[in-house]
Amino acid sequence: MMSTMKKQGKRKVASVMAGVLASSMLLTFPAGVSDAAAKEQPEIKAKNVIMLIPDGMAQDATALARWYNGGEMLALDEMASGLVRTYSADAAIADSAPAGTAFATGYKSHTGYVGVLPDQNTMPGLKPIAPGDAKRPVANLVEAAKLSNKATGIIATSEIMHATPADFSAHYPDRSNYDALSEQQVYAGIDVVLGGGAQYFTAAGRKDGEDLTAAIHRLGYNVVTDTAGLKAASNGKVWGMFANKAMDYDMDRDPAKQPSLAEMTSKAIEILSKDQDGFFLMVEGSKVDWAAHANDPIGIISDVNAFDKAVAEALAFAKKDGNTLVIASTDHMNGGLTIGDRETSNNYDELPLSTFIDPLKKAKVTGEGIEKLLNSDRSNIVQVMSESFGITDLTADEIAAIKATKAGSMNYTVGPIISKRAHIGWTSNGHTGGDVVLYSYGPGGKQLTGLVENTDLARYMESALGLNLASVTQQLFVPAEATFAAKGATVTWDRTDERNPVMVVTKGSDTLRLPVYKNTAILNDKTINLNGTIVFNGEKTFVPQTAIDLIR
CATH class of the missing domain: 3.30.457.10 (Copper amine oxidase-like, N-terminal domain)
Structure with missing residues (x-):
C-alpha cells in the first residue's frame, strides 16, 4: 500500500485543486473527438487503465509474428475490437509525437509537437485553433490521474523522453528537445518510470548542465539499472534506467542487464496496484517502429512478440482484478510491411508458408544485433551473416553494402537483405497513413468497437477513470x-x-x-x-x- 504520507499529500493536492477556480483566460479546445463514435460505445467504468502502444506496428506485423510462432494466436488477438484513425492535425500520415499526443490528451497536434496544441488544424473535420491557443499545453492522462489520487507509470524501450512516453509526461513543441522533456518528467511526480535514456539525465549529457540523476535520487526514487534491481523493487517510487540510450531489441538484449517489456510491465502493475485509488499505466514497445523504419523483419518479430508478452501480463491482471480497462493500439503504421513482395506477384497463392518464414527462423539476432558481432574492419561479414542470420549466399554487392554501412545503421542494410530472401515486402522507410487495429478489454469483457479517432481513446480512458482533462488543463496550464x-x-x-x-x-x-x-x-x-x-x-x-x- 502506498505510504500514509503519500496518500495524505495526494488528497491534499486533490482538495486544493478542487477549490481552485480556472484562469479567467479560458482555453477554447479544437475539434478532434468523434462524438458519434463515443456515443455508440458501452459505458465502461474502471479503477485502473493500462494503455499499451506498439509504436509503428503494421497489421501484417502481427500476422508475421503469428506465423513465425507456428501459427499460435497472440495475446492481442482476443482483444481485437475495432479500428483507429491515425492522422494528425495537419497531415494524413502522423509522426509519433502528435499521434501519442492524441492518445494522451484527446487532441490532435502537429508533427514533432509533444503534449501541446498544433499551430493550426488543416485536416477535414477539424475546427480552427482559437487565436492564442497555438502550442498551448494540454493535460495528459498521467497528470489527470495523479490529481485524482491515482498512481501513475510510464514504460518504454526507447529513451524514456522519446516522443510517445514524453507525450504522457511532458509538454513542448519539439520532440527533439530532450532537455525540456526529460526535466519535466523528473518533476512530474510519476510513481514508476522504466526505460532507457540514462545519459540524458546526467549533467554531461545535457545542454543545460543539470544533474537530473541526482535530482531523481533526491526526489526519493529507487533507481534501478538492471533486471535484478527491478525484481528487487517492491514499493514506493521506482525509476529504471536500463540503457544509456534506447534499450536493445528483445532478441538482442542481455536478460541480466535489461529486463523484458513484459517484466517491466508486470513489475509496474505490481507496484501501482498497491494504490487503493487505482492507477494509470502507459507501456510502449518503442522499437517495433524502429525496425519498420529500417525494413528489418527480424526486429519486427522480436519486438512484436516482446510487446505481446507485455499485453499478456496486462490482460491477465485485468481478468483477475475485474476493475481494469486495457487498451492497445499502435499510433500509426510504418514501413508498409507485407507478407509477399513483387517477386511473388504471379505465384503468391502457390507458395508454402515456409517460403516466408524459414529464412526468418534462421536469424539469431536483429539487424541491429549484427553490427555488434562484426569486427572492427568488418572482415568477418560472410561468417557473421552465415552464423547469425542464416544467409550463405551473399552477393558481392551485399557484402560491399554491409562493409560500407555507417555505425548505427546496420539494420537498414541487412533488413532488406533478409526481407528479399523471405519475400517480405516494404513500401517505405517512413510511416504510413492507414487505419490500425484497436484492441480493448474492459471490466466484464466490455470492448470498444467500430472505427474511432485516435483522440477518442483518450476520451474513453478519461471517462472510464472519471477524470476531466479539460479541468486539469485549466488548473495546470x-x-x-x-x-x-x-x-x-x-x-x-x-x-x-x-x-x-x-x-x-x-x-x-x-x-x-x-x-x-x-x-x-x-x-x-x-x-x-x-x-x-x-x-x-x-x-x-x-x-x-x-x-x-x-x-x-
Missing part, C-alpha cells in the same frame, strides 16, 4: 505573464544561468521565483512544491493555478 499582470504583478526573467531561466514575479514586498520545467516555486526564499510543472513552450510560459494563487 495558466498563461503566466498575462495572468500575473492582471493581478498587478511585474514579471521579469533571471537569466544568470542562460540555460536554466527563472521567471521572477514581484508584487509589493513579495517575490516569487519560478524555475522553468520544475514543480517548485520560491516565495520570499521559501520553497513551495506545486502540483504541476512550469512549462515554457518556446514563446509563452504556463504555470499551475496554485503558483498564480501565491501572489495576492
Whole structure:
C-alpha cells in the first residue's frame, strides 16, 4: 500500500485543486473527438487503465509474428475490437509525437509537437485553433490521474523522453528537445518510470548542465539499472534506467542487464496496484517502429512478440482484478510491411508458408544485433551473416553494402537483405497513413468497437477513470505573464544561468521565483512544491493555478 504520507499529500493536492477556480483566460479546445463514435460505445467504468502502444506496428506485423510462432494466436488477438484513425492535425500520415499526443490528451497536434496544441488544424473535420491557443499545453492522462489520487507509470524501450512516453509526461513543441522533456518528467511526480535514456539525465549529457540523476535520487526514487534491481523493487517510487540510450531489441538484449517489456510491465502493475485509488499505466514497445523504419523483419518479430508478452501480463491482471480497462493500439503504421513482395506477384497463392518464414527462423539476432558481432574492419561479414542470420549466399554487392554501412545503421542494410530472401515486402522507410487495429478489454469483457479517432481513446480512458482533462488543463496550464499582470504583478526573467531561466514575479514586498520545467516555486526564499510543472513552450510560459494563487 502506498505510504500514509503519500496518500495524505495526494488528497491534499486533490482538495486544493478542487477549490481552485480556472484562469479567467479560458482555453477554447479544437475539434478532434468523434462524438458519434463515443456515443455508440458501452459505458465502461474502471479503477485502473493500462494503455499499451506498439509504436509503428503494421497489421501484417502481427500476422508475421503469428506465423513465425507456428501459427499460435497472440495475446492481442482476443482483444481485437475495432479500428483507429491515425492522422494528425495537419497531415494524413502522423509522426509519433502528435499521434501519442492524441492518445494522451484527446487532441490532435502537429508533427514533432509533444503534449501541446498544433499551430493550426488543416485536416477535414477539424475546427480552427482559437487565436492564442497555438502550442498551448494540454493535460495528459498521467497528470489527470495523479490529481485524482491515482498512481501513475510510464514504460518504454526507447529513451524514456522519446516522443510517445514524453507525450504522457511532458509538454513542448519539439520532440527533439530532450532537455525540456526529460526535466519535466523528473518533476512530474510519476510513481514508476522504466526505460532507457540514462545519459540524458546526467549533467554531461545535457545542454543545460543539470544533474537530473541526482535530482531523481533526491526526489526519493529507487533507481534501478538492471533486471535484478527491478525484481528487487517492491514499493514506493521506482525509476529504471536500463540503457544509456534506447534499450536493445528483445532478441538482442542481455536478460541480466535489461529486463523484458513484459517484466517491466508486470513489475509496474505490481507496484501501482498497491494504490487503493487505482492507477494509470502507459507501456510502449518503442522499437517495433524502429525496425519498420529500417525494413528489418527480424526486429519486427522480436519486438512484436516482446510487446505481446507485455499485453499478456496486462490482460491477465485485468481478468483477475475485474476493475481494469486495457487498451492497445499502435499510433500509426510504418514501413508498409507485407507478407509477399513483387517477386511473388504471379505465384503468391502457390507458395508454402515456409517460403516466408524459414529464412526468418534462421536469424539469431536483429539487424541491429549484427553490427555488434562484426569486427572492427568488418572482415568477418560472410561468417557473421552465415552464423547469425542464416544467409550463405551473399552477393558481392551485399557484402560491399554491409562493409560500407555507417555505425548505427546496420539494420537498414541487412533488413532488406533478409526481407528479399523471405519475400517480405516494404513500401517505405517512413510511416504510413492507414487505419490500425484497436484492441480493448474492459471490466466484464466490455470492448470498444467500430472505427474511432485516435483522440477518442483518450476520451474513453478519461471517462472510464472519471477524470476531466479539460479541468486539469485549466488548473495546470495558466498563461503566466498575462495572468500575473492582471493581478498587478511585474514579471521579469533571471537569466544568470542562460540555460536554466527563472521567471521572477514581484508584487509589493513579495517575490516569487519560478524555475522553468520544475514543480517548485520560491516565495520570499521559501520553497513551495506545486502540483504541476512550469512549462515554457518556446514563446509563452504556463504555470499551475496554485503558483498564480501565491501572489495576492
